[in-house]
Amino acid sequence: MKILVCISHVPDTTSKIAFTDNNTKFDTSGVQFVIGPYDDYALARAVELKASHGASVTVLNVGEASTEPTIRKALAIGADEAIRVNAFPSDSHFVASQIAEVAKQGSYDLILMGRESIDFNGGMVHGMVAEMLGMPSVSPVMRLDIEGDLAKMSREIEGGHEEVEVKLPFVAGCQEPIAEWKIPNMRGIMSARTKPLNVLEPVEVGEFSVVENYELPPAKGEVRMVDADNVEELVRLLKEEAKVL
Amino acid sequence: MSVLVFIESSEGEIRKSSLEAVSYAAALDRGEVIALAIGEAEESALAKAGISGASRVLHAKDEQLKEDNIMAYASVVAEAMEKENAEILVLAKSSLGDAVASRVAIKSNAALASNVVELPDFSAGFKVKRGIYTGKAFVNVDLKAEKKILAIKKNAVPLKEDGAPCAVDAFASTVNEADFALKITGVEKAEGEILLPEAEIVVSGGRGMKGPENWHILEDLAKSLGAATGCSKPVSDMEWRPHHEHVGQTGIKVSPNLYIAVGISGAIQHLAGVNSSKCLVVINKDPEAPFFKAADYGIVGDAFEIVPKLTAAIKALNA
Ligand SMILES: Cc1cc2nc3c(=O)[nH]c(=O)nc-3n(C[C@H](O)[C@H](O)[C@H](O)COP(=O)(O)OP(=O)(O)OC[C@H]3O[C@@H](n4cnc5c(N)ncnc54)[C@H](O)[C@@H]3O)c2cc1C
Numbered sequence: 001m002k003i004l005v006c007i008s009h010v011p012d013t014t015s016k017i018a019f020t021d022n023n024t025k026f027d028t029s030g031v032q033f034v035i036g037p038y039d040d041y042a043l044a045r046a047v048e049l050k051a052s053h054g055a056s057v058t059v060l061n062v063g064e065a066s067t068e069p070t071i072r073k074a075l076a077i078g079a080d081e082a083i084r085v086n087a088f089p090s091d092s093h094f095v096a097s098q099i100a101e102v103a104k105q106g107s108y109d110l111i112l113m114g115r116e117s118i119d120f121n122g123g124m125v126h127g128m129v130a131e132m133l134g135m136p137s138v139s140p141v142m143r144l145d146i147e148g149d150l151a152k153m154s155r156e157i158e159g160g161h162e163e164v165e166v167k168l169p170f171v172a173g174c175q176e177p178i179a180e181w182k183i184p185n186m187r188g189i190m191s192a193r194t195k196p197l198n199v200l201e202p203v204e205v206g207e208f209s210v211v212e213n214y215e216l217p218p219a220k221g222e223v224r225m226v227d228a229d230n231v232e233e234l235v236r237l238l239k240e241e242a243k244v245l
Numbered sequence: 246m247s248v249l250v251f252i253e254s255s256e257g258e259i260r261k262s263s264l265e266a267v268s269y270a271a272a273l274d275r276g277e278v279i280a281l282a283i284g285e286a287e288e289s290a291l292a293k294a295g296i297s298g299a300s301r302v303l304h305a306k307d308e309q310l311k312e313d314n315i316m317a318y319a320s321v322v323a324e325a326m327e328k329e330n331a332e333i334l335v336l337a338k339s340s341l342g343d344a345v346a347s348r349v350a351i352k353s354n355a356a357l358a359s360n361v362v363e364l365p366d367f368s369a370g371f372k373v374k375r376g377i378y379t380g381k382a383f384v385n386v387d388l389k390a391e392k393k394i395l396a397i398k399k400n401a402v403p404l405k406e407d408g409a410p411c412a413v414d415a416f417a418s419t420v421n422e423a424d425f426a427l428k429i430t431g432v433e434k435a436e437g438e439i440l441l442p443e444a445e446i447v448v449s450g451g452r453g454m455k456g457p458e459n460w461h462i463l464e465d466l467a468k469s470l471g472a473a474t475g476c477s478k479p480v481s482d483m484e485w486r487p488h489h490e491h492v493g494q495t496g497i498k499v500s501p502n503l504y505i506a507v508g509i510s511g512a513i514q515h516l517a518g519v520n521s522s523k524c525l526v527v528i529n530k531d532p533e534a535p536f537f538k539a540a541d542y543g544i545v546g547d548a549f550e551i552v553p554k555l556t557a558a559i560k561a562l563n564a
Contacts, residue, residue, distance in 0.1 A: 013494050013514045017381040037495050091386075092357065093350070116343075118494065120377050120384075122359045123338075127315070127347025136316055136427045139344050142488060156489055157340050158255070158442055160434035162313075166427050173344075176495060177488060208356040212372060212385040217520075223527075223537050228546030234526070235558045237542060242524045244446070244503040245470075245562065 001055040001146070001168075003046045004106060006099050006113035006125070007074055008036035008089070009067035013118065019214040026119075026214070035070055037181075038114025042172075044179035045144055046112055047078035053146060056080050058106065062089045062098045068197065075192035076184035082195065087202035090211075092120070096128035097205040103133055108169060110151070115140035115173040126173035136166045139173025246276040249331035251322050252294060252302075253341060254286050256436075261404070261443055262337035264297040266397050268405035270335040271298025272364055279303060281325050281416065283318050284310050288413040295411025297404065303329075303416035309425065312432070313341050316424035319348035324418055326353055326392070338396040339442065346394050355392035362401040379494055379517040399442060400500045401521070441490060444473035446503045447522075449492055451477040451515075453508020453529065453548055457485035462552050463507060469559040475499065477509045493518035507548045511536025528552065 011017070011031045018027040035043065046057045059079040061067050064086065071082045085098040103111055111130075116123035123139070130137030142161060143154035146168075153164045153172065184192070226234045239245040248270040252263035259282075270278045280294040280302045291302045305321045322345060326334055334349060336342045338360060350357040358373045362383065366372040370387040376398055377384050441447065448467040450460065460474070467474045474490060481491035492499055494514035504522035508529065509515060516539050519525065527540040530547050537543045544551055 011378070013517065017378045019382075092347075092359075096351075118379055121379060122357075123343040124347035124350065124357055124359055127319075127344055128351050131319070131348040131351035134423075137344065137348065138315065138427065140340060155340075157313075157432070157434065158440045159438060159489060160432065160487075161489070162429055162433075163431035164427060165430055176491075177482070207389050209358065209386045209388050212387055214377075215374070215383040215385070217381070217383070220539060221541070223540045223543050225537075225543050225545070228544050228551055231544070231551060231554045231558050234542060234544060234555065235562055238503065238524070238526070239562065242503070242541065244524045245559075 001049070001053055001110065002106065002108045003049060003055050003057045003110045003112060004060055004103060004108040005039070005043045005046045005057060005074070005079065006060045006111070007039040007043065007070070008114065008117040008119065009033050009061060009063050009070040010036045010117055010119045013037065017216070023213045023215065024211070033070055035074055036114050036117050038116060038118070038175050040181050041176055041178050042112040042114055042174035043074055043077055043079065044182045045174060047182060048179055049146060050078060058083060058108070060085070060099060060102055062087060062095045064088055071197060072192045073184060075195045075197070076188040077182045078188065080195065082197040084197060084199050085202050086199050091209045092122045092124045092128060093208040094205045096125045096132060098202050099125065099129045100132035101203045102200070103129065110168060111171040112174055115175045123173070126171050130171035133171070136170040137172070138164050138166065138170065140175040141172045142175060142178055144172060144174070144178055246332045247329050248273055248275055248278050248333045248335060249326050249329055250278060250280045250299065251334065251336040251342065251345065252280045252282050253337065253339060254282065254290065255440060255443070257287060258290050259293055260337065262339065262399045264294070265399070265402050265404050266335045266337045267294050267297040267299050269364070269397050269402045270333070271405055273333065275333060279329055279331070281305065281322060283321050284313060291413045292410035296406055296408045298408050299411050301411050302413040304413050305416040305418045307418060307420060309420055312429040314424060314427050314429060315341070315344040316348065316427050317421070319345045319352065320421050320424050321418040323349045323352035325416060332392060334394045336396055338398055342396055346396050350394050353392050354390060355394045356388035356390035357394040357396070358386055358388060359396040360398045361395045362398050376521070379498065380520040381517065398500060398521070400445070400502070439471065439473040441473040441475055442497055442499060444499070445501050446470045446472035447475045447499055447501045448472045448505045448507070449475035449477070449509060450480060450507050451509030452479050454480070459549070460486065462549065466505070466552055466556045466559070469556050469563065477515050506536055507552060509536060510534050511539060
């Protein structure tokens with residue numbers, strides 16, 4: 001079984017978000033980049049399937065050279081090889097087109113990624129890739145088991161979950177609790193240095209969206225503290241001041 | 246030209262977020278607003294899309310569409326866009342909406358913007374504002390393709406309620422057997438509960454609640470407010486609460502009018518899921534809990550004393 005895991009390279013969840021160049025560029029100063037947390041779940045499940053089903057795991061990132069430390073981390077966690085498509089991931093259409101192209105070349109049985117990236121939060125890439133490849137897509141997936149050529153999954157819906165079955169190959173957008181995040185060990189880190197990381201040039205894609213500029217939300221006002229012995233006052237404030245009751 | 250709105254229902258009624266999407270489509274003022282419902286639903290319930298501005302509802306009710314099959318639904322939506330000559334598809338951001346919209350974008354060669362929070366600016370191009378970095382920022386993007394898909398963030402755009410129920414017409418869609426490669430073998434869903442992502446008020450508990458046996462305190466408060474219940478990640482990790490109640494960066498992102506956080510420290514990853522709430526109330530025994538910095542109202546004290554008192558005060562207000 002060949003598994004392709006698509007990872008995004010995103011600011012750590014504790015990052016302070018700021019912009020430069022007249023609000024047209026993300027300010028990377030002091031920002032630590034990580035594998036997208038949802039993609040990290042997908043990777044963790046792929047590594048588990050590698051152990052249980054003897055699969056091979058390829059990680060794929062669409063990004064510029066600065067993403068390579070993030071890709072090496074994925075190799076350290078347990079992927080066998082990596083591909084970087086050398087381009088800035090400008091929008092979901094562009095990224096999906098690059099992934100679909102790599103997927104066509106590699107004929108993977110399973111294409112996993114996070115349900116969404118935590119920078120642009122579109123949550124659209126998995127469905128786009130699947131449609132481009134004419135494959136089924138399932139997202140957000142909370143459980144994934146493979147039995148022969150059949151995948152059994154649990155997909156989260158509002159207020160519950162749905163059990164889904166599909167034959168390989170297909171595309172899944174993953175989320176917890178599909179697997180536990182894996183921390184690379186020393187041996188993993190050492191071996192990641194010599195695992196293959198192939199760099200491909202992007203295919204051309206038409207323009208679907210162009211970023212004009214970024215904005216930050218308005219600053220939050222001061223918190224108003226209410227005495228613990230006076231919850232009636234809180235109720236009054238919620239009704240009369242905040243007008244939410 | 247027209248604007249198509251894919252609408253979803255829960256417990257027999259169109260979801261509020263879908264009505265927001267219909268309202269948004271009407272406010273676009275880019276032609277007739279046509280709603281599309283797929284699967285089982287009562288006509289009288291679907292007709293209410295008219296109240297939010299739809300001129301008619303298309304209902305695809307083929308037996309095979311009873312379950313929300315992502316692939317089949319995407320085919321129906323793309324077919325309706327084509328038949329109705331729709332320039333724009335609008336839908337509420339949801340578990341199903343995202344999965345369907347992404348496939349339709351490719352089928353219809355449309356530009357897609359997700360998490361849209363405002364009406365577009367048509368003065369030069371088609372510029373939409375959407376939330377990014379999990380509520381920590383926004384981006385203005387210009388959509389370039391002829392067709393556009395806009396997935397609207399919940400509780401971000403005004404709800405129109407002054408229209409009249411409209412006609413509901415059957416939509417005969419082409420059944421594409423290949424779409425049924427995806428098989429839904431079971432559904433488990435809480436009945437009669439307010440859906441967390443749709444709720445106007447959310448009562449949420451963290452590790453400070455000490456254990457699942459104490460959740461009735463929060464459930465009583467939620468009931469008195471007509472609220473949904475949520476929780477922090479450790480709470481769902483420890484299985485005190487089901488996963489679909491987990492709020493935050495890696496869970497559900499909520500944007501209710503009121504979010505009441507009880508015994509939650511306010512880690513940045515939790516805040517990422519609640520930062521678009523209109524009003525945040527924090528109850529925590531630690532005056533230094535980081536959540537207070539993000540809150541509108543706060544009470545320092547023991548949740549086990551404060552929450553029952555709050556429930557009583559709400560009940561007194563409602564009485
Ligand atoms: C990549 C990543 C993603 C994450 N995603 C999420 C996410 O999506 N959602 C999420 O919630 N977390 C997420 N986390 C975890 C997050 O960092 C915190 O660990 C978590 O939110 C803490 O949960 P908590 O506030 O319930 O528990 P704690 O931090 O343990 O806080 C418990 C609070 O309860 C208070 N308390 C205790 N007893 C009482 C009492 N009797 N009355 C009143 N207050 C009391 C304490 O003062 C304390 O503030 C993520 C972490 C990482 C690294």
